[in-house]
Structure formats: C-alpha cells, structure tokens
Amino acid sequence: MSPATSLTAIGLVIVATIGIGLFGLRISRTTSDFYVASRVVTPRWNASAISGEYLSAASFLGVAGLVLVNGADMLWFSVGYTVGYLMLLVLVAAPLRRSGAYTLPDFAETRFESAFVRRICAGLVVGIGTLYLLPQLHGAGLTLQTVTGAPPDVGAAVVAVIVVINVAAGGMRSITFVQAFQYWLKLTALALPVFVILIAWRSVEHPVGVLEALQGAGAEWAEPLSTAGGRDHPLYATYSLLLALCFGTMGLPHVLVRFYTNPDGRAARRTTVVVLALLGTFYLFPPVYAVLGRTFAPDLVGSGADTVVLELPGRIFPGTAGDLLGALVAAGAFAAFLSTSSGLTVAIAGVIDQDLLRSRLHRWTSGDYVAVNSFRIAALLSMCVPYLAFLLTGSLSLADTVGLAFAVAASTFCPLLVLGIWWRRMSTTGAAAGLIVGGVAASAAALVNVVGGPDDGWPQALVGQPAAWTMPLAFITVIVVSKLTPDKIPAGTARSMVRLHTPEAVDVDRGLPQPPYRSS
Amino acid sequence: MSTPEGPRRVRVTSPRTSAARRPITPTGTREIDEQTRLGEVYMHSLIQSQLRLALAVIGGATVLLGGIPLLFALVPATRTLDVLGVPLPWVILGVAVYPVVYVAARVYVRNAERIEAEFTEFVGRQ
Numbered sequence: 001m002s003p004a005t006s007l008t009a010i011g012l013v014i015v016a017t018i019g020i021g022l023f024g025l026r027i028s029r030t031t032s033d034f035y036v037a038s039r040v041v042t043p044r045w046n047a048s049a050i051s052g053e054y055l056s057a058a059s060f061l062g063v064a065g066l067v068l069v070n071g072a073d074m075l076w077f078s079v080g081y082t083v084g085y086l087m088l089l090v091l092v093a094a095p096l097r098r099s100g101a102y103t104l105p106d107f108a109e110t111r112f113e114s115a116f117v118r119r120i121c122a123g124l125v126v127g128i129g130t131l132y133l134l135p136q137l138h139g140a141g142l143t144l145q146t147v148t149g150a151p152p153d154v155g156a157a158v159v160a161v162i163v164v165i166n167v168a169a170g171g172m173r174s175i176t177f178v179q180a181f182q183y184w185l186k187l188t189a190l191a192l193p194v195f196v197i198l199i200a201w202r203s204v205e206h207p208v209g210v211l212e213a214l215q216g217a218g219a220e221w222a223e224p225l226s227t228a229g230g231r232d233h234p235l236y237a238t239y240s241l242l243l244a245l246c247f248g249t250m251g252l253p254h255v256l257v258r259f260y261t262n263p264d265g266r267a268a269r270r271t272t273v274v275v276l277a278l279l280g281t282f283y284l285f286p287p288v289y290a291v292l293g294r295t296f297a298p299d300l301v302g303s304g305a306d307t308v309v310l311e312l313p314g315r316i317f318p319g320t321a322g323d324l325l326g327a328l329v330a331a332g333a334f335a336a337f338l339s340t341s342s343g344l345t346v347a348i349a350g351v352i353d354q355d356l357l358r359s360r361l362h363r364w365t366s367g368d369y370v371a372v373n374s375f376r377i378a379a380l381l382s383m384c385v386p387y388l389a390f391l392l393t394g395s396l397s398l399a400d401t402v403g404l405a406f407a408v409a410a411s412t413f414c415p416l417l418v419l420g421i422w423w424r425r426m427s428t429t430g431a432a433a434g435l436i437v438g439g440v441a442a443s444a445a446a447l448v449n450v451v452g453g454p455d456d457g458w459p460q461a462l463v464g465q466p467a468a469w470t471m472p473l474a475f476i477t478v479i480v481v482s483k484l485t486p487d488k489i490p491a492g493t494a495r496s497m498v499r500l501h502t503p504e505a506v507d508v509d510r511g512l513p514q515p516p517y518r519s520s
Numbered sequence: 521m522s523t524p525e526g527p528r529r530v531r532v533t534s535p536r537t538s539a540a541r542r543p544i545t546p547t548g549t550r551e552i553d554e555q556t557r558l559g560e561v562y563m564h565s566l567i568q569s570q571l572r573l574a575l576a577v578i579g580g581a582t583v584l585l586g587g588i589p590l591l592f593a594l595v596p597a598t599r600t601l602d603v604l605g606v607p608l609p610w611v612i613l614g615v616a617v618y619p620v621v622y623v624a625a626r627v628y629v630r631n632a633e634r635i636e637a638e639f640t641e642f643v644g645r646q
Binding site for chain 2: 072075076078079082083085086087089090091094222223224225235238239242246266269270272273276277279280281283284287422494495497498501502503505506507508509
C-alpha cells in the first residue's frame, strides 16, 4: 500500500469535513442551532446524517474483522445494528421527538420531574459516550498505522483534534451536512472495491475459488455456533449480543440527539425507515471483505483482523489500482471515525455543558460569559477522557468494545425510555433504581472486559456478553420498585403521556408551552 | 336580474342563536386537556393501539430473528445447507434480513400513521 496516495485521500476527507463544517459555521448562530440544527433538517438529509453518524469504526472495520476471525456468528453484529433501528422506530422514535426535549437528561427530567434522575442520566451519557469513543480512537490509530506505519497515538490524536475543532466551530448544524456526506463516502469506499474486484474477475479467469472458503472441510469458521475463534457458549452469546444491539441502539446518546432534529414525530418515523434502507445497503459489504480475507489475507486471522478492510484492495490488486482503492478505503475509514466521534462529542458536550459547566461558569465569571463558549469548552473536555483511556488501554476488538457500549445502553436508557413512554405507573424511584442497578451491572461487566476478564467458560460468556442478564435485571428493578412506590409516580404523568403520544395535528395542552430551550 | 312579483321575504330568526352556538374547540381535545375520565379513555385507547402495533412488530421480529439461532442449533444441517454456492446462514444473515426489516418498518409506519389519523379525526370532530 502506498502511504502517499492514502494520506492524500485521508487529507481530502479531513479538508472536506472541516470545509463543510465551516460552511455550517456561517449559519450556526444561537445555542439551539448548535444542538439540534434548529430542527429544520429534512428527513432525507437527516437519514443520511443519522446513518453517517451511526456507521462507526466498528461497522466499517470491526465487523469484517470479527467475521474474518470468528465466522458466521459475527454476522449478527451487522444484523443487530440494523434491527436496533427497527426497535427504536416502533418503541421510541415518534414519542421521543414529541417529548420536546433535546438530550436524554432533558427527557428524564421532564418525564420524571427529578433532578436526581437527570444527574444519573448525565453521568450515563458521558460513560456510554466514552466507551463508544474509545474504539473510534483505536480504529483511527490502527488505520494510520496500517497506511503509514506511524504509531497508533498519531491517528487517534489526529481524529481527536479534528473532531473537537469541528464540533466547537459548528456544532450540530454543520455536522448534519458533514455526516450526510460521510455516509455516502463510507458506502462508496466499501462498495467500490467490491465491484471492481467482481468486474476484474469477470474479464479474466476466476483466479481462486473464493467461495470455497465457505464450504466443505476446513470451513468450520463459516458455520454458525461453531465456537471458531475460541468463544464458548455460542448460543447464549448470540442471543445476548442480539439483545444488546437491538435494544441498545435507542439508548445511544448520539443517536438520540440526532432524532431531535426531525421537525415532528411523523418525520422522525419516516426518517427511521430511510435509515433502515441505508444501513441495510451498507451492511451487505463487510461480510464480503471477510470472505475474501479468508482467501487473500489468511495471516490476518491471527493478528490485526480489524485491518482486513484496509489491507485487502492492495493484496488483490498489487500496483496502482490497489493503491487507489486502498486510499479510498482508508478515506472511508477516517470518515467513519470522524462522523461517529463528532456525533458522540456533540452529545457528551451537550450534557457536560448543561449539567456541569454552565452553572459553574456563570458563578465563576459572575454571568460574564457567552453560552456558546461554554459548549466549546465542553467539547474539548468530552474528548479528553476517552483520549486518556485510549492511552491507557491496550488493543481491543473494535466491534466488541462497541458491543459493550450497546449493552450498557440496553441496560439503562432502554428501560427508562420504553417504560417511561409506555407505562404510566412508572415511578421516579423506579426510574432511578433501574438506572443504577442496570448501569452498575453492565458497566462492571464492560470494565472487566476492557481491563481483561476471564478467558473461557460461562464467566467469559456472561461478562463478555452481559446484556442477556443485565437488561432484564434493569427492567425488573424498574417494575418492582415502581410497584412498591406508587406515591412516587410523577404528578404530571398524564400530561406527559399526552405530550408523548398525541399527533401534532391535534391541538391539546402538552404541558410545555415551548421546547425547554434553557438559554437564549 | 329581475325579481318576480310577490310578498317580500321575511327572515325568521331565533332570539337564542348565540346561546345555542356550539363551542369552537372540539370537545375531544377539551376532555383531554381537562383530564376528565373521558379524556383519559381517549388517551388510553390511543396509547394501547400504538403499543399493540409496536408489540406485534417486536413479536414478529422475536419469532423470525430469534428463531434463526435456534434453527441452527436444533437442525445442524441448516448450518451448511448450500444455496447457490453460499451456505444458508450467510444468505440469511448477510442479505435476506435487510429487505425483511425494511418492509416491516414500512408496514409499521403506515399503520402507526393510520392510528394517528383516526385519533386526530375522532377527537377533533366531536
């Protein structure tokens, strides 16, 4: 792989990202612009942006790497990432948009009328966001290392700096355009090499029986539930993973913030349908890389599996064609890190800004500050913790780490949102208890994994894929505690239900005269 | 325009017109606003219909998706079944699920919007 071509391509992505970010800067003026693009982004733009933001290092590099090593069971990752949006669509999309809140802590505070629940949510947003940012930085380091041989710290630092500049400069409005652009770039970067390979093989004699990697003896990895790659209890792990991905998506902080940019509940639903089409198209390609990798890059199965997408074009087409395709793929990978990290940074910064920083800044400067500056400082802070964590942790499987972030989200925000939206007898104490129990259990499992947990048997399966027990635990906690504390059901629950579920066309009292914009 | 000959028309009005005028706001939304028993029934029925629809989609997904690992576990032959040179699990998980999920989403949205349209018409018309 030629470093010059790839570096040029990565440079172009960075320039385009900052360029579109600057274009956004001219129309970002007020704080609400920064957070939710003033809610005037059209469904098609928004769907591209949601997909662009969602397809992270885990999807672009990690899925192919995991399938390459562990085989067919890992195909559930891309299935789960997609079905997560179906669950989000049917359970929370429209009500969440109608809630009138623009961050998860806002939703929790207005629904449960409690500053305490709000603070727990704020902490969880920062925690899940950090857990999700970590693999993005690892992916960036890995990509730059594969392309140029530079140490991983360099790539991670590049992504961290660009994301902070971009978010601080333009906020949400500019990243809407950035991310819509990045979805199409990522799809092209992944799809084009596959098509080129197929066309090349049509014109010449089929060089290797690629599909043989999937068949017959020696193809044990291609069978589901095969424990290839040394993962025990595959049936449990499959169900637990599926549960985490299907119900974790709705609880990811950057996904939720994106939904507030829809003009109304109906648009939120329609946007989600478009997102499902875009994601389904994208996920057709990573498994192709894994199958090709079995034939053309078998050495990566042992180590460096996450680089298979980057390595493959150069190995199949030595020479200029391989260089160009490799550069395209590297550019797509960088688009993946930049877009997901930007979205996460906006979400985390929004929470740090509102819940930690603004009131303190107000006190320290005796009111002499501009709200937008508080957001900019928050953007910087929200990248510092994941970067430190990146420096401290060793190599992790990209898709596995992201899977843990999903598991924490499925065990905390999923019960909060699903029961909060559909169950009128949920009490504030129940909400707090569920968040704490689910959050502690799932975070503990995630932490054990990041630090280095048990290697085999049930302990490894239960800690490696915790959602199957942490998520039901959180749901049961909420339900039992709510039943025990009926006097703690929020007084405004009936009004909240009206706000969450009535279509905008019906003229009723929604309890909030206008969305709770705190500043401006 | 020529008017035919005959007695002039006399407009007959009731002195109580204004008293009998119906309120401008539809009563359905007022019931909801004032949180009467009837208003609660309206909201309850809306939420229940939407919840039933959501649970139907989730139930379908659970049976279809959740059944796949079970199928592979219970009928080992399906793990290697050949479909045009590609094993069945790769066909299902790599390709076939996505259009199914998309169609499910389309059907869901159509039904959810129908429920909302009926609700809007019902409470707006009372």
